Amino acid sequence: MTKLQLRAFLYQLGCFAILFVLFRYLVDRYSGLTGLWIPFTAFAIATLIGPKFQAVKTKDGEKLFMKWIFIKGIREIG
Numbered sequence: 001m002t003k004l005q006l007r008a009f010l011y012q013l014g015c016f017a018i019l020f021v022l023f024r025y026l027v028d029r030y031s032g033l034t035g036l037w038i039p040f041t042a043f044a045i046a047t048l049i050g051p052k053f054q055a056v057k058t059k060d061g062e063k064l065f066m067k068w069i070f071i072k073g074i075r076e077i078g
Helices: 003-030 037-049
Strands: 052-058 061-067 074-077
Touching: 003 037, 003 052, 003 061
Parallel strands: none
Antiparallel strands: 052 061, 061 074
């Protein structure tokens, strides 16, 4: 696993964790769901809404890219 692949994994994990905790709180607070439905719903929402990070080898070297539902296209990250 290269340095950029590790960074992509950590970004993906961090974004998912933040969104999961946020949506778990919101689902628990504002919906009528109980039990295991709360984390399952939060997991599904965080997975669908979270940005996707990927390290790709290009002719200029390895680069980190991000794709997100709220932005158009694919963005290069640092």
